[in-house]
Amino acid sequence: MAKLQTKNVKISGVCGALPRTVKTVYEVGEGFFDEPEIRKITLPIGVGNLYFAEEGQTASDLCYVAAERLIDGLGWQREEIDGLIFVSQTPDYIAPATSCLLQDRLGLSTGCFAFDMNFGCSAFVSAYFLAANLIDTGACSKVLLLIGDTLRRYVSPEDKGLTFIISDAGTATALERSTEGVLSSVIMSTDGSGSDALIVPAGGARMPMDSDTGIVSYDDDGNGRSSEDFYMDGMAVFTFAVKRVPALIDELAELHGMDKADFEYFLLHQANAYMLKFIAKRSRLPLEKFPVNIGRYGNTNGSTIPLLICDLASKELSMPKDVIMSGFGVGLSWGGVATSLGGLAYAGIVAVE
Amino acid sequence: MKMKRKDIIEELGDVIRSFFGDDSLAVTDETSGDDLKEWDSVSHIQLIFEIEEAFDVQFDSDDIPELTSVGAIADKIETLREAPTA
Numbered sequence: 001m002a003k004l005q006t007k008n009v010k011i012s013g014v015c016g017a018l019p020r021t022v023k024t025v026y027e028v029g030e031g032f033f034d035e036p037e038i039r040k041i042t043l044p045i046g047v048g049n050l051y052f053a054e055e056g057q058t059a060s061d062l063c064y065v066a067a068e069r070l071i072d073g074l075g076w077q078r079e080e081i082d083g084l085i086f087v088s089q090t091p092d093y094i095a096p097a098t099s100c101l102l103q104d105r106l107g108l109s110t111g112c113f114a115f116d117m118n119f120g121c122s123a124f125v126s127a128y129f130l131a132a133n134l135i136d137t138g139a140c141s142k143v144l145l146l147i148g149d150t151l152r153r154y155v156s157p158e159d160k161g162l163t164f165i166i167s168d169a170g171t172a173t174a175l176e177r178s179t180e181g182v183l184s185s186v187i188m189s190t191d192g193s194g195s196d197a198l199i200v201p202a203g204g205a206r207m208p209m210d211s212d213t214g215i216v217s218y219d220d221d222g223n224g225r226s227s228e229d230f231y232m233d234g235m236a237v238f239t240f241a242v243k244r245v246p247a248l249i250d251e252l253a254e255l256h257g258m259d260k261a262d263f264e265y266f267l268l269h270q271a272n273a274y275m276l277k278f279i280a281k282r283s284r285l286p287l288e289k290f291p292v293n294i295g296r297y298g299n300t301n302g303s304t305i306p307l308l309i310c311d312l313a314s315k316e317l318s319m320p321k322d323v324i325m326s327g328f329g330v331g332l333s334w335g336g337v338a339t340s341l342g343g344l345a346y347a348g349i350v351a352v353e
Numbered sequence: 354m355k356m357k358r359k360d361i362i363e364e365l366g367d368v369i370r371s372f373f374g375d376d377s378l379a380v381t382d383e384t385s386g387d388d389l390k391e392w393d394s395v396s397h398i399q400l401i402f403e404i405e406e407a408f409d410v411q412f413d414s415d416d417i418p419e420l421t422s423v424g425a426i427a428d429k430i431e432t433l434r435e436a437p438t439a
Contacts, residue, residue: 044399161395221393235394235418243414274399282411 123302
């Protein structure tokens with residue numbers, strides 16, 4: 001099992017960046033679904049608003065704004081930042097790595113180790129795992145996790161399983177070496193046998209785009225999409241999450257040396273509200289410990305946990321509290337972090353003009 | 354606690370009628386997703402949650418995709434309610 005325990009790492013700050021265009025689910029579904037149907041689909045999953053990147057605006061543009069605000073908010077010196085991890089499924093180019101462009105754009109030193117990771121729903125915990133390892137070993141001392149996606153461009157408006165969920169955002173999280181002795185426990189897992197449950201089939205080397213890949217076809221539920229669109233096997237993803245995440249919570253609590261009931265919050269990837277209910281129930285934990293903000297921002301893929309932290313920072317996490325954070329999805333991959341989180345030096349959400 | 358098959362089907366009928374908002378819906382052992390247009394993959398998950406709540410059971414997550422008929426759900430509820438609890 002891939003795991004890490006360290007007392008040398010802390011989250012210092014988090015910033016979210018949202019594109020200017022926000023639409024209600026009714027605006028998103030207009031012309032494809034009638035109002036009663038939209039209400040029926042979206043009420044249980046808890047989604048209200050979805051964010052759309054502007055034309056030409058990339059995930060790295062959103063992450064850049066979040067990072068600028070975070071660096072200023074923390075008062076970090078740019079030459080001190082020696083690690084930058086960009087996690088996205090919508091990078092600027094096939095090559096070079098978008099993290100290299102961000103290193104330059106943010107004015108970071110050439111002594112900064114910058115690299116990309118391709119993760120979605122588990123992006124935050126995956127990047128945390130790697131950054132914490134880099135800091136724990138002394139390889140880096142201040143690391144930026146820049147996580148963002150503009151997946152709306154890959155969502156078919158006729159796919160009711162995705163069009164009312166997926167939303168665009170970018171986030172920046174600051175991790176640094178700490179002498180405060182706060183314990184972090186991390187577990188990461190992978191099951192590639194489920195790789196076809198969340199996939200954009202066409203556009204990569206395996207299935208290059210051609211005249212056929214853009215043709216829309218319809219499934220038994222009436223959802224229309226092409227091979228160039230994002231596809232989700234909702235049932236497979238759902239059963240994966242409700243099976244793996246409660247087990248992960250148990251494993252993390254044990255590794256962390258705490259009873260799971262003693263954690264104050266479970267900050268989970270905001271896949272949909274119903275899934276969180278199922279996970280809370282199967283974990284035998286009160287739903288009140290599972291904050292939900294999918295209604296406000298939608299499912300922003302890897303950005304959901306940082307946005308959740310931003311929302312909770314001023315009240316529930318104004319002082320450090322024991323939390324478990326968990327991301328799960330595309331890959332399939334999943335993982336979690338148990339730590340004490342709160343009292344951040346900076347947390348905020350900015351609208352990108 | 355053990356329930357009679359007939360009572361399980363009756364209670365499942367109440368849950369399904371309430372969930373789909375159709376009091377006139379006839380629910381039998383044979384009723385399945387094929388009979389109800391609204392019983393699609395999205396609503397299936399929500400319906401299963403409501404059934405779990407109503408019967409105070411938890412289906413194995415691997416079984417959930419297969420529970421696409423009233424009879425299959427009733428079979429699983431019978432098994433779960435007969436199983437000794439920890």
